[in-house]
Amino acid sequence: MSIEPTTPTPPSVTVPAEALELLQSRLSTGRRFLLGMVGAPGSGKSTLARALCDHAGSAAQLVPMDGYHLANVQLQRLGRAQRKGAPDTFDSHGYVSLLRRLREPVDGVTVYAPDFRREIEEPIANAIAVEPQVPLIVTEGNYLLLDEPGWRDVRGLLDEVWYVEEDEALRLKRLVARHEQFGRAAEDARRWVAQTDEPNARRIEATRSRAHRVFRWGTGFVR
Template identity: 60%
Template sequence: MQSYADVEELAARARTLAATGSRRVLGVAGPPGAGKSTLAGALVRALDGLAVLVPMDGFHLADAELARLGRADRKGAPDTFDAHGYAALLARLRAPRPGETVYAPSFERDLEQPLAGALPVEPDVPLVVTEGNYLLLDEEPWSTRVRPLLDEVWWVSVDDALRVERLTARHVAFGKSPSAARDWVLRSDEANARRVAPGRERADLVVDLPLLGRRPGA
């Protein structure tokens, strides 16, 4: 398993997936705050029309449903997502039909809610990039329904202290007080980070995100 790749290498590898002649799906996994969306977005931009981004976060359960289930205080945990719905979308994306646009959900951070039908995926786009915490989670249904639908999964690695700092700043930016943000990160986000950590060993590639754009030894 390769443990380092720079931007050009990553883009070239993704472009190779996109050039196979049929729709491919590339997963980007890692703990909360690692920079999965940053990497996924950079790849899609680098491929310039050959790829589209469909985040797993669009399958967050709505706050009202989390409250009904008694899971609101664990928002972001594996059972606060519609994993089966996500798998169904991935299966549909793997088999595009001529002339049929697939509309995927996004996650609106200003609202902290999923937004249905926000991301159009045209049938002639050869690569779908999807990112999320649980793509390599060795638990049902992630391991049996989601992972088999991904051609490759890359793991984003970053210093834990930097992750916590990023996550805390993100929660503050979206309305939490600094103390409430740090409490949430240390109680909820870090519990999820520990849960997904073994997935690193199952990844096809490990990307050290702070080193992106630098050559080894730079």
């Protein structure tokens, strides 16, 4: 498989040649490669993951961790709705089971994965079809490196994990804008970031040392 730089997708995102070259070397074995992208909310991990998959075309499939958000009805039942996005608001065991299936593709068997739709703030079952012949699977999410029950098996199921980071002020600005885009009032968006997203961000940043590589926007790989 060959991944060559193309017109950036989306238009504002250019995938660094260094990242493409590194990925190309990882795919030279001829077997399926599972790449994880992790970082604090608003760090741009989803953007980088999508851009890499766009460049790779049919040779790659994006499978976000966010498809394993618990449904809102379950969060209400468990009393966790105001902490949506925290580690215990996901079906981590379901996500681990999916990764195990993706590591061992079976000829003729399509694996269906859930996706998360921000416009309705709900996961959608079986929304992503992963065909067995796809050599590159990119998964992105907050807790790929978390060494806690329910999550600690994730890292070992991924061939490599890249930690993605962004200038802190820009990350926070982007995060507030995202919440506003999907319906929160400006003050509510800032409050949610301060009270919910940022405690999660500190937890995620504590896992940075467990990443195989660290990618910083505007700089490239710094480790």
